[in-house]
Amino acid sequence: MKVFLSILLFLSCFTFATRTMAQYYDDPKNHDCLKCHSQQTYSFHNDMMDTEQKRLMNPYLIIDTIQLRNGVHHNFDCTDCHSYEYTTYPHTATLKLEPLSxxxxxxxxxxxxxxxxxxxxxxxxxxxxxxxxxxxxxxxxxxxxxxxxxxxxxxxxxxxxxxxxxxxxxxxxxxxxxxxxxxxxxxxxxxxxxxxxxxxxxxxxxxxxxxxxxxxxxxxxxxxxxxxxxxxxxxxxxECHSANSMLKASLYKYQNLQERAEDGSVLGMLSNENYVIGSHQIPALKILSLIIFFAALAGIIIHLTFRIIIKKK
Amino acid sequence: MSSENKIYFYPLWLRIWHGINALGIILLIITGISMNSGFEKSFISFKLIITVHNYAGVIVTLNYLVYLFGNLFTSNKKFYIVKPKNFLKRPMKQAYYYAWGMFHGMQAPYPLSEKRKFNPLQKYTYIAVMYLVVPMVIVSGIGLMFPELIFNKIYNISGVLITAVTHSAMGFFISIFLLIHLYIASIGKSPVDNFRSIINGWHHITKK
Incomplete structure (x- = not known):
């Protein structure tokens, strides 16, 4: 008996585990809610008339089961969030008023x-x-x-x-x-x-x-x-077309052509207000240009100093 | 001062060309630096700076044609002819004179005369600037004014970027040239003598 109970306990744990691991929405056609809410049409037994009826599903209430399974909340069943009373049909009118999480x-x-x-x-x-x-x-x-x-x-x-x-x-x-x-x-x-x-x-x-x-x-x-x-x-x-030089370049081209389309005259072309930054876009070139500039300036100053000294002698 | 020591070096067309070029390039350098500096607020509006740069660029470009045709159709072109003999030795000698010789009583190795308007170092620099750097700055400038002419991409780098970098790098070399050009111009009979020459056309020469 003890062994039987242990097996039963093991089996029940196993089934519980597989149940939580499983997708609720693996088989929409047999899912209590999705058998209707994943379809364009749904059928039910009209108790009042005692007839089988087939109706169109409200398109806003159709669930896309593929997206549902790929969503972050796929491991929740419908009734984890919606009232359990939705499992009966026709759904009670007051259910519409229940607050959702x-x-x-x-x-x-x-x-x-x-x-x-x-x-x-x-x-x-x-x-x-x-x-x-x-x-x-x-x-x-x-x-x-x-x-x-x-x-x-x-x-x-x-x-x-x-x-x-x-x-x-x-x-x-x-x-x-x-x-x-x-x-x-x-x-x-x-x-x-x-x-x-x-x-x-x-x-x-x-x-x-x-x-x-x-x-x-x-x-x-x-x-x-x-x-x-x-x-x-x-x-x-x-905002975008300046940080990145590639984007900036395409904007320059666009604006330039756009302005010329508006005023194609020579004067209009010359008053084109677009500009694009050249070598200063590239930090290495900026540094290099400063080095060359100051080297040239230093050379001139040194040369000038010697000229003044020689002249005074 | 006898007139024999003076040569009419700079014909009127050349002086006018040089004057327009000088003013235009100074404007281009100032406005070019303003555009690259990123200061949007200065004493003149940023938009005006761009417009001035555009106008000055077109004027300098048209003016360049004056220089090109002037050198093509007048005798001025002979001053630009490079002698293959001692191709590197000659400018080196001139550089040595500037760096050392002139402080040690050395005579200018290539004194100017009717036949020689530029010393070798000067000649080489002018050729490089006027027939290489300036054309490049003009072509890239035209590219930036008509960006539809530029390749979209060259090896995945935006054509506009390459053109812009070329334009400002060449502009930078012209600025450095201007700086040295102005300084060396001050090495004359007196510091202002050469500046006077380019305005009135007459150049003082030292006769042996």
Whole structure:
């Protein structure tokens, strides 16, 4: 009996272990929630009519199971966060009113998450235009989908991938009038039209994160969360196109041609205000030029001194 | 002072060319250094500095054509002819004179005459500056004014950067040339004598 119990205990531990290791979402079709919420349509038995019914799933409530499995929260089951009562269908109406956990409910004040600096993120976010306009209703989830969240900026080595991931968050509302109106209550021209002034727009959008110009950078935070109002967004090309000489060079070419396109006359060309720093961009050349200059000057001074001495004799 | 000791060295066209060139290059050096220094605030606006640099650059470039055609079509070109004999020995001798001989009673090894307007060291320097450095600064300057002419990349380095570095490095050599040029010009009958010559055209020579 004792042996039997030991085996049973061992087996139960083993199954528990495999259960926690396993993906809840490995088999969506047999998952209590995903069998409906990962599909375009769902079927259920209508008790009132006593019929089998097939209906369309609300597209906003469809979960992408591949993204879900790749997200950081993949080892939580749906009911770890959502009420267990969701397991019955039709879902009770009052469930919609239940408060959901915020990021800080789990991540706040936890040593193991300290490096992600959730509190600092919260502090910065509360200075942002998002919080000012929409207050607490602007939850983290408005940008960071808890279902799919993956720390792309930390894990990816591809700039294009990080940029795409980051910009998608912004564009999910700022390029989607329905979602945008949820927060702002107004409709706006599209992102492309607003950024009409930006040269090579497509390239910029692929290689530069929106937050690069639209946030106040805080050195201690990996990703700045203080999103500025549009009036305060940076529009200074030189912020990026001066530190790096390659970027500076392309800007020089662009501006020069642009100005000439506006005023092609000889006088317009001569009044072109663009300039590019030459050898002083390269520290070694700068030092070399100073050495040559002072050597020449010293030679002249020494020579002059001898001339004066000889003349006095 | 008899007029025999004077030679009409610098014809009018050359003096005008030299004067325009001198003023233009001084302006270019001052504005060029301002642009490289990174001081955006000075007594004249940064934008004005760039405009002045552009104008002066174009004037000096056009003026360079005067020099080029002047030397092509007048007898002035003969002063630039280099003799292959003692090609290195001759300028070395002149350098020795400047560095040592002139303080020890040595006579100038290549006294100027109707046939010789430049001493060998001077001749070599002028050829290098006027036919190598100045053309390079002009070509790179035209490149920067019309950046579409520049290669996008040369071995992964931006063409604009290479052109800009060439332009300012050559400009720097011209500045050093100017410094030494002005100083050596002061070694004459009197420190201001040579400066007077380039204005009135007459040069004092020492006859043996």
């Amino acid at each position: 915020t990021c800080l409910d789990c991540h706040g004040g936890d040593e193991s998450y300290a490096k992600y600096e959730f509190e600092k993120v919260q502090e910065e976010f509360q200075k942002s235009i998002h919080y000012k306009v929409y207050g607490d209703n602007f939850t983290c989830a408005k940008c960071h989908n808890q279902h799919y969240y993956a720390p792309a900026a930390r894990n990816s080595s591809s700039v294009v991938e990080i940029v795409e991931y980051s910009n998608k968050m912004c564009l999910s509302c700022h390029n989607d009038m329905k979602r945008f109106s949820l927060v702002s209550g107004e409709t706006k021209p599209t992102v492309v039209a607003i950024h009409d002034w930006l040269p090579n727009q497509e390239l910029h959008f692929q290689h530069v994160r929106c937050i690069e110009c639209h946030t106040v950078v805080v050195d201690s935070l990996m990703v700045s969360h203080n999103i500025l109002s549009k009036e305060n967004a940076l529009r200074r090309c030189a």
